[in-house]
Amino acid sequence: MSEIPYKIYLSENEIPSAWYNVRADMKTKPAPLLNPGTGEPLKAEDLYPIFCEELSKQEMNNDDQWIDIPGEVLDFYKMYRPSPLVRAYCLEKALGTPAHIYYKFEGNNTSGSHKLNSAIAQAYYAKKQGLKGVTTETGAGQWGTALSMATAYFGLDCQVYMVKVSYEQKPFRREVMRTYGATVTPSPSMNTNVGRKINEQFPGTDGSLGCAISEAVEAATTQEGYRYVLGSVLNQVLLHQSVIGLETKAALDKVGVKADMIIGCAGGGSNLGGLISPFVGEMLRGENQYEIIAVEPASCPSLTRGSFVYDFCDTGRVCPLAKMYTLGSNFMPAPNHAGGLRYHGMSTILSQLYADGFMKATSVKQTDVFAAAEQFARVEGILPAPESSHAIKVAIDEALKCKETGEAKNIVFGLTGTGYFDLVAYQKYNDGVMDDYIPTDDDIAASLSQCPKV
């Protein structure tokens, strides 16, 4: 057996004490958010009615390379971090590949995903600002679960608007949030003006993420002492998630390994942006080269088939405009079990890095993703989330290419979470009734045609 252990653990005092802000090293900064009414760039203070002040500042901060992680957040991180970087010896053996495969496993906390890294930071700043609570929306439920854990820890109220169809079809996700003390409301609800209006217009609707966002934003801005929080896409979220990449880099350095290739799944970009940040930082500063691959579902291919334009961040068109790779804010992904990757756009940071050639992107079909997930689970033990399994699929493909060429590449991928709440999807796969929906060029052109002209 090699000298590199199965799990490369850092010690508690090796948890990063500051988040890395990749924007500071980007020559072309991500384009600013625009006011959808005036078309003017937004300032931090324009966001204060919606977001906490400190988080609004982080959102706009293109200058500071490092931002200290508050002690209270670090204390919480110590409950589940450093997360393990695992050498996938068993997968390598099963594939017969000379490649060395590593994965950063972020599922080793109860929320079951990397979302907790930003949830605890956002809850902390809300607490520090003296707020009573926060509101948010959730679709698949990973973000709502993480946020409810974080708010329970700081004694904040947490109001989650959960897309009605998920609320009904994923009762266990809902119960976890309730167990952590959150109020979970099926959206559209009768709690908000926008909810009542939509219920009136579309009686019996199943709801949508766009509607849930609109309700959560209204709830935040109409209740004293509340703000809205979001689990992906935003610059502040990628900043907090840099802890994933910093630990990955530190662990590789510890065993003297240089990554050749870094692979992550990409929905809104929270995991991928965090994982790659210190590596891409080295590329931006001209210190090193890495091959970085974003993996998205073929059913929702914003990087590989979208346009790099200004668009609304939400389907309800109440949020600011962001310049990003988008399929159009009213693009409707078909039912897809990687719920966390069903977002029409992409982080503005990742969009700019992709446009500037710092990373590649590829899309994969759902049934291929589940085949890879099952292959991985049987040899590595961990039952992966469907989202994470997009990265697994491409890591396996790349390792098999190495088998052809005989190269011993160091392949690193992000295993963002566990699939305990996704067993309906696994069942469909096991029963052979899962289908592979891919949007047509016409579908994408139609939704893109409705992007605002800026």
Place this chain on the structure above:
Amino acid sequence: MSEIPYKIYLSENEIPSAWYNVRADMKTKPAPLLNPGTGEPLKAEDLYPIFCEELSKQEMNNDDQWIDIPGEVLDFYKMYRPSPLVRAYCLEKALGTPAHIYYKFEGNNTSGSHKLNSAIAQAYYAKKQGLKGVTTETGAGQWGTALSMATAYFGLDCQVYMVKVSYEQKPFRREVMRTYGATVTPSPSMNTNVGRKINEQFPGTDGSLGCAISEAVEAATTQEGYRYVLGSVLNQVLLHQSVIGLETKAALDKVGVKADMIIGCAGGGSNLGGLISPFVGEMLRGENQYEIIAVEPASCPSLTRGSFVYDFCDTGRVCPLAKMYTLGSNFMPAPNHAGGLRYHGMSTILSQLYADGFMKATSVKQTDVFAAAEQFARVEGILPAPESSHAIKVAIDEALKCKETGEAKNIVFGLTGTGYFDLVAYQKYNDGVMDDYIPTDDDIAASLSQCPKV
């Protein structure tokens, strides 16, 4: 912040290389298994038709203090071990107790429980003996999940007989096992003689654990190249689970802490027996003193309200007789969400240690257990399994006693697994519709009266 970290991790080379066999240090050995027909003690070779040879020998081995862990099993252990020993700083703070609370967390693997420690050992010996596969039964599903992971790893066939009502009510447990390649059959089935007979006698029956055991044993003994495996109660299982206690002891030694009190939940005894083994070993050898507490559900109180007599290990009365604390093999626990603790008897090793005064036992009510589980989850993050939460409840009670007395006791408990598949139970608790069933003295006397006269 104290010098003791939140998580005390051992390094990979500190995983024990041998299991500790507490029977070697017991002055009064556990009573032998008896042939139910002849009343004669069984020899290892009497078990060969049912169990693997090596495991049969381990079952009967009262002499060797240490048994080497095979290299192949150690390699698998490295995927998820050493498991963390966590200092529960957040829980201590929430309780305002001077006590120091530690828990050994065995839920950090996909099977979600400690069961994997023995599953991988049993699968290894089956592989080594050249078998094609193994059969087993599962009720709550933890054991079936662990076994399907272990057999997938060694490429063995795995046939799980799952109590029909669980099969239908817990489809996600079933899907996990299928994802790992196991065949899951609702019991009673039409695959076995005993299953067909029961289906004929009781059309539409929901099944029972006793029936599933009988089917799994028949399937093992009637197929070429198959043996039966079991996840608790047996001496071999406690032997494999000693890895939990050995790591706990090593981690405490590493930070210079002596446990005052060790608390574990007790169903068949697999977790508690493993956790306490090295500590009780010191007591048996007169080297040290610990306060050891077994916690069982008030609905199935074998240690606290049962009798220490010979009884059948299974409801179907096809297995050998064991001398143990029992409620009678036809005792029917009321519906209870700690499915893993619904066993009428108790490990013969733990029964003897309890009879000899080396440990205490207490029973707790279900709603109190869920209240403790929720309190723990909100501050420590981890969503605990209902089984594990029995230990949490008593650890909290003991820590609150320390608050009264001002003692800074070191309290260690076993957190055996996660509650991801138990959210129906959490929902009942959150909705206030969970009840606390406690059997009457007459119920227990009636089932005890049917124990065999030996």
